[in-house]
Amino acid sequence: MAEFVINQEVRTETPTVEVTLSANNALPIGRHTFRLVVVDDSGNSSIPDDVIVIVADTENPTAVLNAPRSVNFATSFNLDGSRSFDAGGGRVVRYQWTYMGQP
Secondary structure, three states: OEOOOOOOOOOOOOOOOOEOOEOOEOOOOEEEEEEEOOEOOOOOEOOOEEEEEEEOOOOOOEOOOEOOOOOOOOOOOOOEOOOOEOOOOOOOOOOOOOOOOOO
């Protein structure tokens, strides 16, 4: 069990950790990034690996958008919303796509 605070490392000697949450210490609805770095017995650190965890709304559907991380110039690519879901028991019936420009 661990209480995670943004940008503060939690160190363990086991390969799993519980993200301990409660009503008073809940993650807000939306995407949250967690990072893992492993260290070997010589003190060498790995390259970080990140994962995004989606905290879902139980009433409204949750959009999950998958896309390639990079594409070649002037090359078409697909956006994929098939992992979107409705945790409240409904089903997704429409996908509304918008290009938001460059950051």
